[in-house]
Amino acid sequence: MDFIIPQLLTGLAGASSLFLVAVGLTIIFGVTRIVNFSHGSLMMLGAYIGWSILTRLPRDPEWFVLGIAATVLCTAAIGVVLEVVVLRRVYRAPELFQLLATFGVVLILQDVTLWIWGPVELPLPRPRWLRGFVTILDSRFPVYDLVLIAVGPAVLGILWLVMNRTRWGTLVRAATLDREMVAALGVDQRLLFTSVFALGAGLAGLGGALSLPNASANLQIDLSVITDAFVVVVVGGLGSLAGAFVASLLIGILQAFGIVLVPQSTLVLVFLVMAVVLVFRPNGLMGRPQAEAREATLAAPVVRPAPRVLRILGAVALLLAVAAPFLAGDYYLTVLTDGAVALLFATSLHFMMGPGGMASFGHAAWFGIGAYAAGLMSQWLGAPMPLALLAAPLAAGIVAALFGWFVARLSGVYLSMLTLAFAQIVWAVSFQWVEVTGGDNGLLGLWPPGWARDPAVYYWITLALSVGVAMLLRRMLYSPYGYALRAARDSAVRAQSIGLDVQRLRIVALVVAGAAAGLSGALFSYAKGGVFPTYISIPHSVEALLMVLLGGLQTVAGPIVGALVYTGLADILVRSTDLWRLVLGAVIVLLVVAFPEGVAGAARRLWLRGREA
Amino acid sequence: MSVLVVRGLHKSFGGVEAVGDVSFAVAPGEMLALIGPNGAGKSTCFNMVGGQLPPDSGSVRLDGREITGLSPRAISGHGVGRTFQITATFGSMTVRENVQMALLAHHREIWRFWRPAAARHVAAAEALLAQVGLEAQAGRAAGVLAYGDLKRLELAIALGNAPRLLLMDEPTAGMAPAERVALMQLTRRIASGRGVAVLFTEHDMDVVFDVSDRILVLNRGRLIAEGDGAAIRANPAVREIYLGTGATSGGH
Incomplete structure (x- = not known):
């Protein structure tokens, strides 16, 4: 049983990094109600930017801290740009379209990162002071992990003070409980949302930069981190800071022991825990039932039989499809x-x-x-x-x-x-x-x-x-x-x-x-x-979502149109450019901003214009 | 023989008694109003009859059958129709389809996967819509109806499962005064025509005195008066809580 203490400490260190990412995600969700798929990408950027800054600085502890601080500011600034350029335009769109837009951002950032830093993993050469060990109960333990363990509770403490002792924090908490009421009281929502997003992005950047000495900057960070962060946020309860902390401890420790005890099924273990928590506590460990949004959400339009023109069009398309092998x-x-x-x-x-x-x-x-x-x-x-x-x-x-x-x-x-x-x-x-x-x-x-x-x-x-x-x-x-x-x-x-x-x-x-x-x-x-x-990968699941949402959720013909448009688009892109993720991501973002009801949905609206009271 | 018989209903929330020892009965074709100041326990009572809340003790019987604590779905199956304070209709369907939906559920035809639903029960749906005066709107989307029309649609949906009892929670909330009386008089005509018992809560006293056969007054979870309009108007306890002394809910 010698492994218990070291694994526990490793788990706590992992929990700290997890918390930094998850807490940003949960704050952003609490206030803006956006599930930010690109949060892992912000952490990835934090790692890369941190690498670029830290490798150029002297290798003393004070410069390390300064470099980390600079990284946090950079990612926070990137967060502001993202919020102003993309998210601000989709707050009124349905939840899933927001998710789609943030996934578009994931694709864009993947290619941008690849383009700037290249495909090779970038490890941070560890300075001497980072390589030290302390002996705890006869096992050697890296000093840096102890630093990490301290960072989590420290950040939680600072956030708690900000949330409970400042006017801004009060607004954030109020908006998490009742966004419409806060708006009705005359609070500038734009500023609030942008600053919240900046805070979340900065925390993700902090997590990314702090992970450097133990790991490296690589292109897989975004999707692997976002799944872990989703799990933590959901287990803790969406929008709950303390919940995110407790859940990161739970998941971090579970992962550390899982690797020793059941190396074959760590992933399964983590998600099983999430499933069990949700079955018994449908709102997470410390979450509350979500208040119903009072903003008038668009009622789903009436589903009617396809118009004649569409049937003929469909028949022609099917005939063409059947004849395709000859053509x-x-x-x-x-x-x-x-x-x-x-x-x-x-x-x-x-x-x-x-x-x-x-x-x-x-x-x-x-x-x-x-x-x-x-x-x-x-x-x-x-x-x-x-x-x-x-x-x-x-x-x-x-x-x-x-x-x-x-x-x-x-x-x-x-x-x-x-x-x-x-x-x-x-x-x-x-x-x-x-x-x-x-x-x-x-x-x-x-x-x-x-x-x-x-x-x-x-x-x-x-x-x-x-x-x-x-x-x-x-x-x-x-x-x-x-x-x-x-x-x-x-x-x-x-x-x-x-x-x-x-x-x-x-x-x-x-x-x-x-x-x-x-x-x-x-x-x-x-x-x-x-x-x-x-x-079974996440991108494949997202592809399906893309096809459905591109086509339009509330039209029966939508998924068909969406599947064909997407397959065609992806095929053309993959063959014609190396930066296909960038282009695809940009197209997704543009489509979401331009057609929040999907391509087929927009076509139907044009078709029905003037035909229905 | 009463359609609905409620005996000794109790419900507490964390030590606070919301409803205590409430008993009443409703006869076929009768309009029974449940009134009282805010917080009197009207909605709690209502939700225990409709199955949204399980009572702590007491019994609810429909046509002599015990329905206490059943789910809303099961209670609907026993012949209870319901309208909500905030209208609940199917926004992605036309007005006619909303009623057809209720008819499909009533005839237990939900688990059919092949024949188009749009062709089922068209005549019956239009007849119900005609009863509530919505026949001209049958083809429109339910989502675009005016509020008063939505209330009528809810009534038509509730009638779709040929109920023995109609539960109407604040049926006229949010309507213009003239529309209120019209809607409730329509309900009254339908109720006496079909022999349906109607239990409703209402804040508008004009409506209450105009259409109800009998009135129950709740205050702080207790039944404090029962009788027809004249008796309730004359009742000193009722006058006290409605005209306001230190004992009203406003005195908190």
């Missing part, structure tokens, strides 16, 4: 196959998110479960393709039913976070359970049988299944069940009072969406010849 070359055939898969993937997400009102940040989980179900069936049982394609939606649907039983009573951001956590668990399993899933190498050699091997034939199969299932989902939305699902989303109290079982309606929506996404995953695997953990 397009092999390369475009693979792009079109991807497009057909994306169409089903996006439609399945739309089903639960639009009419179901359950936003999923982890939709790739179902895609991946389907893909692995098909891959494992074929690899271990030698199942033929049709059987594997059948197993995929079954497996995904069954897991979705189990998952839905836990989460159907959660709502809003917490539900989304739990879907993200679940996707990370699935990813961790696929990545760490090497004996069964092949780990990072994936399952290889998953090709269609001889009769379907011709790319054109496989494309037709994919097209038929994707479009067929997508049409089925669409039909369901117009059926009594689809109406009831929409009713439960529009007004849960009204739905219950006319006798609808809201939970069961939502679980069924999850099962349907999960099964359809599972099928799309299996189709994709056979097209690519294998199954890999990247199918």
Whole structure:
């Protein structure tokens, strides 16, 4: 049991860095109600900027502190720019569009960082005073970790003083409780929001710079940190400083001991803790139920049958798609196959998110479960393709039913976070359970049988299944069940009072969406010849969100348009420029600012202009 | 035979008694108003009957059947329709579809996945809309209706499951005075026509005295008076809490 004390101290040091990032995220969310996906990118920038500053300064402790302070100011300034240029324009947009905009920022910052600092990891050469050790209970312990352990509580203390002893802090706390009331009292919201964002960004920068001596500045920081920070913020309770602190201790220590005790499943452990906390405390350890926003949120528009023109357009597009193998070359055939898969993937997400009102940040989980179900069936049982394609939606649907039983009573951001956590668990399993899933190498050699091997034939199969299932989902939305699902989303109290079982309606929506996404995953695997953990990555989940939101959440045709636009856009970008993330990110931000209701939504508004009272 | 019989209802929140020993009954076709100053326990009472809150003790019986502590959904299944203080309708549907939704739920046709819902119960929905005077608005989005029309729509939705009892929480809150009386007289006509018992809370005394058959007065969780309009007007205890002495809620 010698490892207990050192691991505990390591855990506490980790908890401190985690806290610095998470506390900024939680303050920003509390005041602006924006889930800032780009918060991890700010920490990454902090690490890179810190590296650039610290390597140019003398290597004494006082210069180190000064360099860290300069880094914090730089990231805070970047935060101000982000807030003024991007976020300020989307405060009135729906929650998910804000998230999308911040993800656009993630992509932009990734390429900017790559462009400025290059792809190589940048470690900070440690000065002598940073390399010291102290002996605690017979084990040697790095001095720097002790410094880190002290930083967390120190920052918490300072923040507590700021929040409780200054006028600005009082405003922040008031805005966290009731933003509209603070605005009604005549407080300049712009200044408040900008300063809050600057504070959060500065704290992220501090976290990034302080992590340098133990780690290095690298391009993976952003997404890995943001997931940990999300977990901490959600476990602690959105908007709660003390909650963020307690949760970072919990998660930090859990990670430190997890690495020693169950090295195979640390990731699973962390997300399981989050899932358990949310099941028993749906608002996190120290969070309160969120006050309903009083600002008039746009009521979802009435869903009407597609106009004739759109039906004709759809039929023409389908005819073209069927004829494509005769018109397009092999390369475009693979792009079109991807497009057909994306169409089903996006439609399945739309089903639960639009009419179901359950936003999923982890939709790739179902895609991946389907893909692995098909891959494992074929690899271990030698199942033929049709059987594997059948197993995929079954497996995904069954897991979705189990998952839905836990989460159907959660709502809003917490539900989304739990879907993200679940996707990370699935990813961790696929990545760490090497004996069964092949780990990072994936399952290889998953090709269609001889009769379907011709790319054109496989494309037709994919097209038929994707479009067929997508049409089925669409039909369901117009059926009594689809109406009831929409009713439960529009007004849960009204739905219950006319006798609808809201939970069961939502679980069924999850099962349907999960099964359809599972099928799309299996189709994709056979097209690519294998199954890999990247199918379940966060960027893949975000891709699905992008397609749905680009197309427009409240139109039935939206996800289809979104999937095709996105696949086309991504393909053109990847082939034409190295900076495709930058361009894609910029396009996303611009689209969100210009069309907060999505491309198809905007088209419908133009179409309906003057036609509906 | 009463539709709703409430016996000895109790509810406390953290040691504060919100409702204590409340008993009453409502007959078919009867309009029963539940009035009292703010904080008297009207909403708590209401929510215990509607299933939003479980009572600490006491019983709620509907047509002789025990429904105490059931979920709102189950209570709806036993034939209770409800309207809310803040209107709750389905904003992404048309006015007609809102009523069709209630009819689909009433006929237990929710778990059907194939035939389009828009074609179901159209005539019945339009008949209900005609009853509340909304037939001209049937094709419009529920979200764009004027407030008074939304209240009528809620009434039509509540009637969709052919209720034996209608629970209306502050049905006229936020409406213009002339509209208030019109809405409640409409409710009254429907109630006596269909033999539906109506239990409602209301702040507007003109409405209360105009349309109710009987009035219950709550103060500090206790039933302090019961009777028709004239009896309540003459009741000294009621006059005291409404005309205000040190004993009213305003005296805190």
